[in-house]
Amino acid sequence: MSTPTDDYDKLTKEEREARDKAERAREAAEQAALPYKWKQELGEVDLVVPVPKGTRARDLNIVLQKKKLSVGLKGKEPIMSGELCKDIKVEESTWTVEDQEAVHIHLEKVNKQQWWENVLTHHPKLDTTKIQPENSKLSELDGETRGMVEKMMFDNQQRQMGKPTSDELKKMEALKKFQEAHPELDFSNAKIS
Known part of the structure; x- marks a missing residue:
């Protein structure tokens, strides 16, 4: 039985590029359908959850736990709720309301060497092998x-x-100093390895 990876290895460069482009388009469409936008770096995940204009922090019901995230307006169904795909450091994770129309959530990853496929386990996954990290200065x-x-x-x-x-x-510098300290020794055949 062949797996998608086996098939991928048999494709030409052009076919791989076409498949990758189609996959990125599918992923982008799935991510755009989510009730939030998110981005990540190796150590953190940042989300922006739109809320009705005029929303204040006291109007929100937000749960940040090691393996759970829930965002919603008090007395209503959550905008998003579920199990996080990976553990977070709760004490270093934060949320704020910006311009009374969006909740900004900053999650600190426990494992800072791993890309997340998704935020909540039941949401569409990204192919983390295709992530291109930003160059840092x-x-x-x-x-x-x-x-x-x-x-x-x-x-x-x-x-x-x-x-x-x-x-x-x-x-070379160490050998030179040693030679100067010991002029009586012959270093003509010395090799540095």
């Missing part, structure tokens, strides 16, 4: 991550020019 990264990325960029640039990487430069 170096200035937005924390110091340790930024240093690591800059080192990788430098090393890649050095390799492209046929020059030594930062690690190789460190080894």
